[in-house]
Amino acid sequence: MTQKMHIKLTVNGEDREFLAEPRELLIYALRETLNITGPHVGCETSHCGACTITLNGKSVKSCTMFVAQANGAEITTIEGLGSPDSLHVLQEAFKEHHGLQCGFCTPGMITRASKLLEENPTPTEEEVRFGMAGNICRCTGYQNIVKSILAAANELNASKEAAQ
Amino acid sequence: MNDMTPDRETRSANLKGLGCSRKRVEDARFTQGKGNYVDDIKLPGMLHGDFVRSPYAHARVVSINKDAALALPGVVAVLTAEDLAPLNLHWMPTLAGDKQMVLADGKVLFQGQEVAFVVAKDRYVAADAVELVEVEYEELPVIVDPFEALKTDVVLREDLAGQTHGAHGPRKHHNHIFTWEQGDETTTNQVLENADVVAEETMYYHRTHPCPLETCGSVASMDKVNGKLTLWGTFQAPHVVRTVASLLSGIEEHNIRVVSPDIGGGFGNKVGVYPGYVCSIVASIVTGVPVKWVEDRMENLMSTAFARDYWMTGKIAATKEGKITGLHCHVTADHGGFDACADPTKFPAGFMNICTGSYDIPVAYLAVDGVYTNKAPGGVSYRCSFRVTEAVYFIERMIEVLAIELNMDAAELRRINFIKKEQFPYQSALGWEYDSGDYHTAWDKALKAVDYEGLRREQAERVEAFKRGETRTLMGIGLSFFTEIVGAGPVKNCDILGMGMFDSCEIRIHPTGSAIARLGTISQGQGHATTFAQILASEIGLSADSITIEEGDTDTAPYGLGTYGSRSTPVAGAATAMAGRKIRAKAQMIAAYLLEVHDDDVEWDIDRFVVKGAPERFKTMKEIAYAAYNQAIPGIEPGLEAVSYYDPPNMTYPFGAYVCVMDIDVDTGVPEIRRFYALDDCGTRINPMIIEGQIHGGLTEALAVALGQEIAYDDLGNVKTGTLMDFFLPTAWEVPNYETDFTVTPSPHHPIGAKGVGESPHVGGVPCFSNAVQDAFRAFGNRHTNMPHDHWRIWQTANRLGLHD
Ligand code: FES
């Protein structure tokens, strides 16, 4: 067994410090050490996107990154996107448009979608489909996921306009 | 009071009952990352289990040395068959009447088979220890082809040596499992001999895998102080798991609690009982602490529950005008190393005998031969009722081939052979009684919606343009009309391990007029917490928002057979309605007492009982609920509860009409789905939003299976598609938008007329996509090509037909 490393992360706005083996994957550090179980494991090979988080401003599949590589990073997971009293626009939109079924892909989907809408606030349907192609859903057939994301984009843009 | 009563329409809408596109109550949890799946479970002191698996598809296990593994700090135990044998747990019974090794007992029969189970303090140490277990193998000849299996001297299942009879009758060869025959062979052969036209075709429905996004896993916790075993896991049928666990372990059933937490999709993958479940239980008993086992994606694709793998040969007889007169079907079914198919006991090939489809075929014969090979065991219904996808694919391909033989339009051929509305209930040649249907109406609606004739004209023009060299794409029009058979099933002919396939619902009404209902099923994304509350709301007149639905905990839920084969709505949904009616019957007596009239003088009106002829005198269900707990009513027990165990009198038969329009690039083999229209008739519609979502999902899984998804083996039995790199799961980029439509033909025997829908789109979708690909090449002489139609295989078809010359 290798020597453990001292790891510091900012997760959903909170500073977290812990010891971890350098070979440990980020997803397991989040899920098992920090008890942040929103991001899921669907493949461990970067294909499914169930483990998607935002790391230093980018969508990252946390199953294919060592926790050692993430040392010092700022991370947002699904748990940091909204709160029970004030859901994120995307969380509302997924509920409203039936954008989920078993819910296993949903944390990764919504986390990725939140980044996508930051990168491109007015995506076309095609851009949404392309931008979400790293996240697999086995239940919904994507139609309502795409609908949810487009609806959330409209909502975000309408509230931005209203604020101006 | 009277003036304040909302009108009937408002009262009815307030219930959010049948027909309402009610938003899902599950979603708040899931959208915030607060689901609770098995891998989220963390118990104090919990250990992790991991398997040593066989790299060979067929080999003798000469020796296993665990010393190095046990010497690794953090490793608690290494279990092998030798350790399990004294407990008689080194083998376990399968759902198909066979038995399966829990851990390799002397030999291995497929790549990825479980050889030893390592238990360690965390998943990393467990994985390290797996590498340190030294297993010496002696390779044996590998048989991956079922036809070769039936000829070879190589004996795969030495444990069955000399057994000429299996669970399903005589065995013809040492690698043969059973022959299952249905229908009338003699008459069918006579009809085939004397027919105007006979179309014949052999097709391979390739092996694939349900591959839910969450893999299988379990957490076992044996509490030695009170003698209780708790088992959490990815179980589509938790009660059955409890019974099996009790029979296997000898722990009394009341001391076992099985819990299915949230399940990240099942699609049939989570019906079976796997070695991992058994090993986690044994390991917890041995160590006295909780043990978790969760398979990774590779293990999931290699070892737990494949689907299909049917070689089907058909002969279909017809008159010159296209009236079908007989059907003959033979299947060679590759079951892998153990027969672990998940079917009702008396149906070793599931409901394959629904293969006469939606057509009035006077005589038919079906024979299925099950065969052992060096592949993983399984044979589950991947998003379909037992083997119904195979049956529907078979008949829908046979229809297309017959249309070619007759030089006829395939839509018209279907129309002239459909079972007519007035023929229902319809007795099929292979033994089913179809409950209700109106196929012609559905078909006409579908063809009109897509302008079928216009599409055919466009296709003909495209062929001409192609021949003139003006385009390199061809157009395919895929048709399919399917009849599903779901809702297993009547206890008289359907059981799993002897357990009749009824289902159940138990309702408790609380004093303030809200309720909890518990069922024997378990949602894996279908939204039961939302829809079952709707069924109940319409029955008992309390808003769905005031009803909690709970499933999956065997300590609290009534016994049920679980969720698969679209059985939840047909069976548990019926139990829910029936239990609701019992509540209402008691409520009627209470209402009559409160209103000081005779029981017969009140009648039900949406959410209340009213005095006949005096609608201003009433008691709402809420008032009745309170009264049930707060006052002594002569002759009536306090409380308001009911339970119903529902044994369905028949299956239900949902149906649908699908059309797919595809453009295929002849030079790259890439198919572009231009349009997909799906008309479904699932009887009474409980929640249209959820129905549509199910259809989108099922069609996407159909697209995957038809266009690329497979579990492939090389000649040495190596799995070639063990990761998501090679195993095709479509992304948002590859999937089209679907158009959904419906007709409503209620089931005459179901209490609310519902038939079930979750699997229909998969059953109807696979032949529709496949027919679209094949239809694109019909004008150039294509008759049949096997799925999956990936780009390479489509390109090969084009090449074979000389389209690249
Ligand atoms: S678990 Fe990370 S991409 Fe699948």
Ligand code: FES
């Ligand atoms: S909702 Fe089940 S995988 Fe997406």
